Amino acid sequence: MLNGVAVGCIYGLVALGFVLIYKAMELVNFAQGELMMLGAFTCYMLVVWYGFGYWVAFAAAVAAVGLFGAALDAVVLRRVLGQPQFAVVMLTIGLGAIFRSFASITWGSEIYTLPTPFSARTTRIGGITVSHEYLSIIVGTIVLCAVLYAFFTYTKVGVAMQAASQNQLAAYYMGIPVKLMGSLIWAIAAGVAAIAGVLLAPVSLIDTNLGFVGLKAFAAAVLGGFGSIPGALVGGLTIGLIELLSGTYLPQGFKDVAAYLVLLLVLAIRPQGMFGTAGRKKV
Amino acid sequence: MRFIFKTSYEQDLTLFGDRVQRNWYVALLVGLLGLPWLLPAYLTDLSLVLIYGLCGLSLMVLAGYTGLVSLGHAAFLGIGAYAHVYFVQDVGLPWIVAVALATALTAAAGVLVGSPALRMTGVYLTIATLAFALVIQEVFTRWDRVTHGLKGRPVDKPVIFGVSFATDAAFYFLCLGFLIGGLWLTRNLLRAPTGRAWVAIRDSEIAAQSMGVNLAVYKTMAFSYSAGLMGLAGALFAHKIGFLAPDIFGVLFSIQFLLMVVVGGLGSLHGAVFGAVFVALLPVVISQARDSVPAWIGAVVSVLGSGAGTAAFRTTDRLVKQPGLEPGIFGLILVLFILFEPLGIYGRWVKLKVYFSTFPLYKRATFKRQRAYMRSERLR
Numbered sequence: 001m002l003n004g005v006a007v008g009c010i011y012g013l014v015a016l017g018f019v020l021i022y023k024a025m026e027l028v029n030f031a032q033g034e035l036m037m038l039g040a041f042t043c044y045m046l047v048v049w050y051g052f053g054y055w056v057a058f059a060a061a062v063a064a065v066g067l068f069g070a071a072l073d074a075v076v077l078r079r080v081l082g083q084p085q086f087a088v089v090m091l092t093i094g095l096g097a098i099f100r101s102f103a104s105i106t107w108g109s110e111i112y113t114l115p116t117p118f119s120a121r122t123t124r125i126g127g128i129t130v131s132h133e134y135l136s137i138i139v140g141t142i143v144l145c146a147v148l149y150a151f152f153t154y155t156k157v158g159v160a161m162q163a164a165s166q167n168q169l170a171a172y173y174m175g176i177p178v179k180l181m182g183s184l185i186w187a188i189a190a191g192v193a194a195i196a197g198v199l200l201a202p203v204s205l206i207d208t209n210l211g212f213v214g215l216k217a218f219a220a221a222v223l224g225g226f227g228s229i230p231g232a233l234v235g236g237l238t239i240g241l242i243e244l245l246s247g248t249y250l251p252q253g254f255k256d257v258a259a260y261l262v263l264l265l266v267l268a269i270r271p272q273g274m275f276g277t278a279g280r281k282k283v
Numbered sequence: 284m285r286f287i288f289k290t291s292y293e294q295d296l297t298l299f300g301d302r303v304q305r306n307w308y309v310a311l312l313v314g315l316l317g318l319p320w321l322l323p324a325y326l327t328d329l330s331l332v333l334i335y336g337l338c339g340l341s342l343m344v345l346a347g348y349t350g351l352v353s354l355g356h357a358a359f360l361g362i363g364a365y366a367h368v369y370f371v372q373d374v375g376l377p378w379i380v381a382v383a384l385a386t387a388l389t390a391a392a393g394v395l396v397g398s399p400a401l402r403m404t405g406v407y408l409t410i411a412t413l414a415f416a417l418v419i420q421e422v423f424t425r426w427d428r429v430t431h432g433l434k435g436r437p438v439d440k441p442v443i444f445g446v447s448f449a450t451d452a453a454f455y456f457l458c459l460g461f462l463i464g465g466l467w468l469t470r471n472l473l474r475a476p477t478g479r480a481w482v483a484i485r486d487s488e489i490a491a492q493s494m495g496v497n498l499a500v501y502k503t504m505a506f507s508y509s510a511g512l513m514g515l516a517g518a519l520f521a522h523k524i525g526f527l528a529p530d531i532f533g534v535l536f537s538i539q540f541l542l543m544v545v546v547g548g549l550g551s552l553h554g555a556v557f558g559a560v561f562v563a564l565l566p567v568v569i570s571q572a573r574d575s576v577p578a579w580i581g582a583v584v585s586v587l588g589s590g591a592g593t594a595a596f597r598t599t600d601r602l603v604k605q606p607g608l609e610p611g612i613f614g615l616i617l618v619l620f621i622l623f624e625p626l627g628i629y630g631r632w633v634k635l636k637v638y639f640s641t642f643p644l645y646k647r648a649t650f651k652r653q654r655a656y657m658r659s660e661r662l663r
Contacts, residue, residue, distance in 0.1 A: 101611020
């Protein structure tokens with residue numbers, strides 16, 4: 001059960017990245033999973049090739065991917081704002097393909113395991129044995145959510161970001177540097193993706209297909225309603241648990257597609273998700 | 284500049300604008316018919332271009348004309364391919380019947396995906412089709428009796444009415460026939476009320492609805508027509524590759540189809556064909572470049588000294604031999620096209636034509652993109 005929760009946390013984190021970017025710029029970043037992969041690879045490289053400590057490498061990887069996300073926004077994505085959504089979607093798909101290709105050229109197609117301080121250690125909590133790797137994911141998610149919540153509610157920058165994502169024009173008139181806020185949101189979203197990647201790395205192995213976790217995170221984001229931050233986390237947990245249960249109780253093969261089946265079902269029955277708001281475009 | 288002076292209403296109904304235009308297309312057709320004798324070495328690549336042309340046509344109707352972006356078209360291709368092979372080889376139906384059945388089956392699958400799609404807009408639909416494609420891929424893997432699962436299943440050469448289309452040239456003509464048929468059908472459909480309704484939906488759903496376009500009917504129709512074309516392409520594709528395995532019909536393949544439509548130019552049938560030529564021939568070009576580019580770079584750098592030349596040769600050689608390079612190049616091209624030429628190859632072609640037809644008076648501002656501000660599509 002706890003494994004499902006842990007995996008669900010990862011989906012939730014990646015979905016959080018989707019939601020942040022969607023709220024800020026109304027674009028869906030199909031390269032979110034690839035950003036996560038880049039985070040995991042960077043951390044691995046720092047730990048194993050250059051011999052840094054785990055925590056240093058963790059922080060450096062998150063900072064590097066965050067900076068990269070901001071640069072991506074400033075250089076590429078800002079140009080297509082206001083273009084039809086289709087163009088933006090295609091752009092992020094293309095970027096994702098480039099990242100994957102870059103990763104396979106730089107780090108090869110081998111499968112790596114990231115050594116962490118949590119590896120192969122367990123704790124007994126109330127009669128159930130919990131491995132530290134899964135525990136680290138859950139604790140990491142809770143801490144990250146608390147930090148993000150505090151950031152968006154109590155700091156000036158966080159409130160400015162909220163304002164910019166609610167109404168760009170009004171925010172601009174109030175003297176908020178909207179473009180900078182967009183880049184910052186991208187940095188945060190990419191950083192969250194990198195954190196998810198590093199946390200996931202000890203559980204699932206690092207290879208160039210790690211980015212496909214992003215596809216399952218779509219299911220989480222849609223389930224929670226695309227514009228809702230708590231929805232993303234709840235959606236992630238739900239998907240994680242559904243996957244675990246379908247692996248246990250349903251015939252073989254359902255585990256891999258359970259997330260997508262749920263996604264299709266949700267879209268067919270309640271397209272706005274659990275926490276989304278429905279309405280029609282006003283003309 | 285050439286003006287077409289219309290003197291009767293029948294002129295509005297002709298397939299081609301005027302006699303000059305028609306003659307150009309006839310010349311193109313003659314060229315295509317003669318191609319097997321001109322380029323015998325590239326014949327298999329050429330039939331792939333034609334099959335991709337059908338795929339591009341299919342996605343162009345959906346994405347370019349109706350504005351519904353699908354990331355799951357590889358699944359439709361797969362359904363068509365597997366259905367066709369099953370009908371021909373396991374059930375033993377005649378080839379033509381099998382193709383028709385495969386097309387109909389895929390169109391039905393399109394309706395299945397399309398009808399819930401009515402409630403979704405924009406990105407949700409894209410995600411839904413993506414999920415559908417991933418589920419279908421898993422079905423291909425698990426449904427052993429029909430698809431032979433991960434072992435894959437070999438495909439025989441097509442035999443139609445007792446005539447074998449086993450040679451590359453014969454298969455090329457078969458594909459050419461289907462592509463021309465598809466283009467003709469689609470072109471006429473797009474000029475008819477159906478096509479106009481699709482374009483209206485693309486431009487503004489709400490405006491179309493208030494003018495009396497039944498969104499449900501026309502969106503489903505677009506989906507099933509597009510899926511049907513894809514199924515037809517799938518049947519040909521099965522013969523082309525000669526061996527079906529589930530992992531062919533993955534997400535990357537769907538992305539390739541989208542690349543085709545974007546690079547070719549959204550919203551034009553020419554664009555679908557241009558895109559198909561581009562996407563089908565790019566791997567050929569890349570594989571040729573793999574052999575020659577390191578040598579060139581080595582030769583250029585060796586101006587600095589022979590040691591640097593050899594080192595540059597080795598580095599680039601190692602770089603281009605990496606297996607993961609190709610999707611990256613596809614992605615890069617996609618990004619560059621969206622940033623710098625959103626109208627695609629066809630847009631460039633139109634610009635060139637306008638440049639020459641208005642020769643000294645060409646104004647760059649004619650094609651300048653309107654300044655766009657972020658418009659909220661969030662429903663509020």
